[in-house]
Each structure stands twice: as structure tokens, then as C-alpha cells.
Amino acid sequence: MTGQLLVGQMMERPLLISGLIEHAEQTHPNTEIVSRRCEGDIHRYTMKDAAKRSRQVANLLQRLNIAPGDRIASLAWNGYRHFELYFGVSGYGAVLHTINPRLFAEQLVYIINHAEDRYIFVDLTFVPLLEAIQEHIQGVEGFIVLCDEDKMPATSLSNAQCYETLLNNESDVFAWPEFDERAAASMCYTSGTTGNPKGVLYSHRSTVIHAMASVGEEALGLASTSCFLPVVPMFHVNAWGTPYSAAITGAKQVFPGPGMDGASLWELIDAEQPDLLLGVPTVWLMLLNHMDSIGKKLESVKNVVVGGSAAPMSMIRKFQESHDAFLIHAWGMTEMSPIGTVNSHNNHMESLSLEERYQLQAKQGRPVYGVEMKIVNDANETLPRDGKTFGRLLVRGPWIINGYYKNDDTSSFVDGWFDTGDVATIDSNNYMTIVDRSKDVIKSGGEWISSIDLENAAVGHPELVECCVIGARHAKWDERPLLLAIRKPESTITEQDVLEYLSDKIAKWWLPDAVIFVDSLPHTATGKLLKVDLRKEYENFLLETA
């Protein structure tokens, strides 16, 4: 193309997080926000209240001499105070570092020091976690406990203060500063199955664009008429960006606080009647089991967004057939803010039989506009979108990571693309299916076996609670699959029963070489199976038992 482009004549207003809460206050002032609190009760207020208090947070930061770009951490459940911090801290120009309380103590110490957090806002539940590591995080100047004045605990934390007392002293008038939209707004560390966690630094621009893209029907389908329950934590990847999406749309939020078990979730669902739930498969297993045990139906729920790990077919079926709820399978990662693909309802699904539709729903979905993806081979050559060929999944887009925080490891970045570490297929309609994490795939005689597919097939067995498949060394095939499974408490099923159950569900050569029943399985801080140690433990199992 020759010649000069004609430059468009439109404003370049910065996309800032403060703009989201201002919009929410003006447009959706009366939208309710309901939270189960650590104090035990249910708290209610409106978007207008949240906006006011986020300005009080900003005034508090000013009083604490926080400079733009400083890191302020939160260690908290999903709740209204955490919501205020999302807007107050980022809107002020500081960076909200959401800490995942499920990280190991050494990882907590590492990330707090690596991020150089100046203050930590902490829920009552997590005060002991910080007390235990206090001597190793001496750079932190103070701890602000998210509770009412009369609930302030006796604590060994130095410079611990009560959030409500501090906020009460602050004015709710604050002029949000205007700055470059590329400024950092928040950060989250990956849970890191090997090595130290890595910091992902989101910008105002990336957060706002991600929020705008994720509200539509093709993504999370949020609207002012929606009421949603984000079980996906605000301490990991910003609850999939939903607090920001709620500010755009005025959807009602119901925050579960510390009550993540089936009974507590049901109590909240029954009381608040959300039409949309969002969370990882483990949480829904607990809720579905609870619903079975009390013989009730999730009447108000229309859609359940499931991501973080693959949604098993049995779950897709269960939600539909027992609760009349559609499971929206989604895929993403910390490095992607996190939304990558969503398997939303569409017209094509209407033309399918229920069984065919379930098969389609089991795929991780199609990219939300803004995310480009491709699969490549070891030479980084693009592979066909035929639904069969699989390769390393690469992505790029305005809310995808460009480099880790204070870390020069560039091994995940390939010619402007980010290597997700996932192995996937893409079909001719752009539906992506995760085959496996590249490090978990089992290489049997040069062919690949997906540990995820095997796990999902096995967990469909009515007497198995959880399954984990790993590769073990094999004299002839290099690696063969081992299935580690947790049985239901009274179950007496045998290895043979499980293999028979699997025999018509997977290719014969995929059948595990052994089934080992275990009492528990290790998980990462984000609830994913932690296979590294298991692989080590069972590495020689097949060689030794041959």
C-alpha cells in the first residue's frame, strides 16, 4: 500500500478504572451489591455507596503518602470492601496487588517482597496467615484489617489498623486523577507449579478493554437485568474481571465471602436468586453434590460459567438435566486478564441434538473479539484449524501479557505472541479445545495422550470423586498413563471396574496401565491438580511393577 493514511479525528480519552466507577455511580446508582461477610452476616448496599467509599479509600491512600505506581496489596474474599479497593486503589493511580491466600507461606513471602507491597488490606480470616510470615515481610509498612471497629482482632501484626475506623475519617470527595491509560492498575501472580510465582501487571487500558469485551452475549452476557454470583475469587485474576464488568452494566453482584461450600452457596442462591454463576469445576462439584443431597433444583440459575480447568461432560449434563442451567465453558489464564475463549449459547446449538450440543459445549469455546489465537508446531509453524491437529496454543491481544513483572524470562514470548503452555486443537468454526498442558501430555510411543480427556472420562464414573492422570516411565512406550483416583467413601470398586467403565469411552491404547486408589490429591493455589510431585512419586511405578 502506498500513500499516506488519513488520521481519524476522534478524541483519545484515556480508559481508566475510575471512569468505570464514575459511570456506575451515575448510571446504576441503585444497583444492589450483596456480600456474605467474614463477620458472618449478610451486608447490602448499592453501587452509589461503593463509589463513595472507593473515594474514601483514595483519600486514605493520600493520607498514607502513597505515590502513583506504589503497590497496595489485598488478601481478601469476594466482598464489598474488596470491590471498593478495586476502584479506590487503581483509581488513585496505585497498583492493587491481589494476593491468593492459598499460596504456600514461602510463596506469599516471595510475592509480597517481589511486588514491594507498602500496605496490605486483609480480611479477618487471613490475619493469622500474615502474622505467621510477618518477620519475613518487613518492607510492609502497615496492615489494614477489613472489619468493623468492634471486630478488630487482637493481633501481633505491627501497625495494624481497622479499615472502617480509617474510612470513617475520610471525606467521600475526591477528584480522580487523569493519567496515561497504559499505567499499571493491578497485579496478580501466577500460582506457579514450578519455580517462583510470576507477576502479571495489568494496565488500566487492558482492564477496561477486557471488561468491555467480556460483558457481551458472546462472552459473559452481563446486563443491568443480571444478578450474578462470582465464586471465582477476586484474589485471583480479578474474579475474571467481573467487578469491572458489573460497573459497566450495573448487574447486581452477590459476593459469597468465605462461604464457598455447597450449603453456604445454596443458601445465598436461594435468598438472592442469581441467574448467573461463575467459578471453577471443583466448586460446582460441591454445589451439585449438595443439591443432590437436599433434593432441590437451582431454580433461578440460567447460566453457569465454568473455567480454570476443563468442565467434565458429566457436569455439563448435570447442570442441564437436573437444574435446567446452561454451562458456558470458558478458558483463559492469569496472563490473559483472563478471558480467552467462551463457549456461549448460539443459534447453531439449537439445531443440534442434546448429545451433539453437549459434545460442543465440552470444547473450551471461541475467542472473544480482541483475542487472536493460533496453534503451532515445534518449529513455530502455524498448524491447520481442522479440529484434529494439535499444537502449542499461542495468543495475542490488548489484554494479553507482554512480559512478566521484574523478570527477564522471555521464553513464553514468540514473535509478538504469548505461548500459553497449553496444547490445543482449533476447528473450522474457531472452537478451541484444550488437549492438555504441554507438560502434562503423555507421550506414548511418539503419540500423545491427553491427561485431561482421560481424567474427564474417568470422573464420569458415579463412584469416583476425583481423578488425576499422569505419565509414568515405560520400558517399551517411553511413557504410559497412570490413573490416580479417589473413590466415594463407601465405594469398593476395583481397578478392573474402572478400566471396564473406560473401555467404550476412549481409544483402547489410551487405557491407563494402572489405576491406583488414593485418599487425596494435591492441588495448586487455584485448585488445579498439582502433578509435578505425583509425577516424581510414580515415575518408576510401571517399571517396578512390570
Ligand code: ADP
Ligand atoms: P495459574 O495462575 O494457577 O496457572 P491460571 O488461571 O492462570 O492459573 O491457569 C491457566 C491455565 O488453566 C490455562 O493455561 C489452562 O491450562 C487451564 N485452564 C483454564 N481454563 C480451562 C478450561 N476451561 N479447560 C481446561 N483448562 C483450562
